[in-house]
Amino acid sequence: DTAVSQTPKYLVTQMGNDKSIKCEQNLGHDTMYWYKQDSKKFLKIMFSYNNKELIINETVPNRFSPKSPDKAHLNLHINSLELGDSAVYFCASSQEGGWGGQYFGPGTRLTVT
Amino acid sequence: DAKTTQPTSMDCAEGRAANLPCNHSTISGNEYVYWYRQIHSQGPQYIIHGLKNNETNEMASLIITEDRKSSTLILPHATLRDTAVYYCIVKVGANNLFFGTGTRLTVIP
Numbered sequence: 001d002t003a004v005s006q007t008p009k010y011l012v013t014q015m016g017n018d019k020s021i022k023c024e025q026n027l028g029h030d031t032m033y034w035y036k037q038d039s040k041k042f043l044k045i046m047f048s049y050n051n052k053e054l055i056i057n058e059t060v061p062n063r064f065s066p067k068s069p070d071k072a073h074l075n076l077h078i079n080s081l082e083l084g085d086s087a088v089y090f091c092a093s094s095q096e097g098g099w100g101g102q103y104f105g106p107g108t109r110l111t112v113t
Numbered sequence: 114d115a116k117t118t119q120p121t122s123m124d125c126a127e128g129r130a131a132n133l134p135c136n137h138s139t140i141s142g143n144e145y146v147y148w149y150r151q152i153h154s155q156g157p158q159y160i161i162h163g164l165k166n167n168e169t170n171e172m173a174s175l176i177i178t179e180d181r182k183s184s185t186l187i188l189p190h191a192t193l194r195d196t197a198v199y200y201c202i203v204k205v206g207a208n209n210l211f212f213g214t215g216t217r218l219t220v221i222p
Binding site: 004033035041042043044045090092101102103104105106107 | 147151154155156157158159162198200210211212214
């Protein structure tokens with residue numbers, strides 16, 4: 001069974017559209033994350049979220065919003081997509097208070113045209 | 114968060130030990146050293162972590178100097194599947210990994 005899964009794997013869309021990427025983890029973890037990896041392969045934290053707190057990287061535009069319907073899911077909504085949003089987005093999870101290692105999903109490659 | 118410095122790239126012959134260094138001279142007493150790797154087109158994968166003592170698991174060994182200002186990740190018998198970018202990260206707690214540019218390890222047949 002896949003520990004952290006993301007859908008879709010590839011997403012191609014036009015500028016100005018609104019899209020969502022889904023993430024699910026079956027590890028029983030209570031903290032989930034979203035990362036963005038740009039064309040230069042630099043991996044950057046966007047959000048971390050558990051049932052107590054949402055921590056937002058201050059450089060993330062407010063067009064990006066995480067939504068968690070339950071502890072096992074953290075979806076990423078993106079409004080008014082821009083060309084610069086093209087990247088690979090990774091979801092991850094970890095157990096708060098645990099040894100701190102994060103498990104990553106396979107990534108979603110978003111291309112904005 | 115303490116910053117880390119790693120070589121941009123390294124090569125290693127298949128079957129040999131790969132030793133990947135990391136400098137973290139500004140690390141504070143309660144910050145752990147974590148290692149992750151990212152194989153092409155996949156999500157990062159946790160390898161190992163430590164605080165003060167050397168650590169070993171089924172994937173690798175982590176050697177941390179006594180002053181904790183540097184560490185070395187050792188892959189004892191590198192295989193072609195170990196070709197990846199290896200990230201050394203220092204942090205407190207589980208949240209917010211800050212990835213640097215990492216070391217691109219190429220295992221050569």
